[in-house]
Amino acid sequence: KAGVTQTPRYLIKTRGQQVTLSCSPISGHRSVSWYQQTPGQGLQFLFEYFSETQRNKGNFPGRFSGRQFSNSRSEMNVSTLELGDSALYLCASRLAGDTDTQYFGPGTRLTVL
Amino acid sequence: AQSVTQLGSHVSVSEGALVLLRCNYSSSVPPYLFWYVQYPNQGLQLLLKYTTGATLVKGINGFEAEFKKSETSFHLTKPSAHMSDAAEYFCAVSPFSGGYQKVTFGTGTKLQVIP
DSSP states (O other): OOOOEEEOSEEEEOTTOOEEEEEEOOTTOOEEEEEEEETTTEEEEEEEEETTEEEEEOSOOTTEEEEEOTTSOEEEEEOSOOGGGOEEEEEEEEOSSTTOOOEEOOOEEEEEO | OEEEEEEOSEEEEETTSOEEEEEEEEESSOEEEEEEEEOTTSOEEEEEEEOSSOSEEEOGGGOEEEEETTTTEEEEEESSOOGGGOEEEEEEEEEOOSSOOOOEEOOOEEEEEEO
């Protein structure tokens, strides 16, 4: 089975712009979670989607949003980019259950100038 | 509320020596516990996880961890370090939530293996 894929792998944007990141989960996985990783804050949970519904959300401002499509693919959007949004954004998928293993993608490295 | 504390942001060991990475957690409900490894420019890979049952958990690449409820610890060990073990390791906790996960990660420990 193919692993979790994220596109693009690298992205450079300027302050005030918006960006959309994409995540394709492992085939059959219905849950997709997003994380932000920075040197200062470490790994922080953004949100989780399951069957096109957001069922959990971390402590991030409303500029961060996401959605999931019927094929379980997910997108994350960040509007009005700030310098502090520069980070590695990781997507993880799992089958569905509480004890199911999360499989992570390689991440999208976002740089905001 | 839940939290994870990883003691030591950097740990150095000699090749062939014991690897011990420390993790303490706080959780108001029974936790699920995880160890992940991250190699440069890559995502996270699950090493092992504790959900219920046996408190000594064996994972991939020769790693294991023991859940000690009384000490609220979940330390990661490996009897003999290999050069390929050099990476960053993350401990994580998730509440037993009956349907969804909200994983909290520790700040990570970078393991250096000295030849």
